[in-house]
Amino acid sequence: MPGVLLGDVFPNFEAETTIGKIKFHDFLGESWGILFSHPRDFTPVCTTELACAARISDQFKKRNVKMIALSIDSVADHLAWSKDIVAFNSEGDVSPLPFPIIADDKRKLAVQLGMLDPDEIDKDGLPLTARCVFVIGPDKKMKLSILYPATTGRNFDEILRAIDSLQLTALKKVATPVDWKPGQKCMVIPSLSDAEAAELFPNGVTTKELPSGKRYLRYTQL
Template sequence: MGINLGDTFPNFEADTTVGKIRFHEWLGSSWGLLCSHPADFTPVCTTELGLMAKLTLEFKKRNVKMIALSVDSVKDHHGWSKDINHYIGESQVQNLPFPIIADEKRELAVQLGMLDPAEKDCQGLPLTARAVFVIGPDKTLKLSILYPATTGRNFNEILRVIDSLQLTACKKVATPVNWKNGEECMVLPSISAEEASILFPKGIRTDDLPSKKGYLRFTPQP
């Protein structure tokens, strides 16, 4: 099983460190970032959740609610949260600034296609891979990235992609390779020259190519 881009994200019910939630109601009108983790009290996951906590304000600026998932219990999540806060120098803080879902039966991990068959726990059960799901306010999946359990995520890239998703959701542009917020964007091929001149009053730069097709059109970020 799994979920594809553009699909409505499941409105699952789950126990979390902030109590039981229904996902769509919890998300509200915000964007959402769901990150799955192989297990509690594991090294790579601890560094990731620590960085998520440190980046809380960056995600809040983008109207993104964060939520994590692990195959352990809520009780374990609370104990692990203390370790994570200690690791990032916030030992006086008990709870993380986002919920952690308890998926002890791996039901949500199976539903969303997040299990890594190459990585198993001490009981021989597959661990959850490092999935990244970005969900829009319309409750549809906008981005998915799947890392193996042994590779930590790059949250600078996740923030960069969210910036692109939020820009391209409201402006008729695409973002080129290695784009960062504030840099030149690309005019969509479906937009005519006449429409482009109206939509992008800051100007359009077209690269001259051997094909003479004029499809590499750049414009300052609208």
């Protein structure tokens, strides 16, 4: 199935959306971007997901990440469904939705980007879009891809955590360990010598001693 791999330049597609026609690279500008698909409008899990995305849109904005959603429904359906999402978020003021939704009723983008879930079929026997997450950098290259089946809702806290890691490691010669959160220690990448690490990280580098004797678990506090 066609798709986009990590490091590929993301397609500069044109599409109709709830804010009009866009050209994707122009929409992103110099920002990071997140494109997340959902199987269908007026469905329960999708409603909870887009409502959550709307509630935390400021978290994406402060990270300089532009948000855009997609499903295989029309602009008219998206606009009508948006009212349900806003109603679900009745405790917060998120009207209108703070991000556009792409109309892909011909499934053209879903096929091009490898978004279809072969196990979830609509009434016409055609596959629905899966719950894809694509994070695109300012260089328009894909930095992260997560693919959930239609039956499993996403965790947006994890998506924000991953974006924090991507943005940090794009600037610093570090990696982030399991369950890392902003402010916690990072790991020095193996390609740096101890001398280079000492110069780059003035807060110091600590190394965990291991039975192998290899000094590859090196930590630093940024």
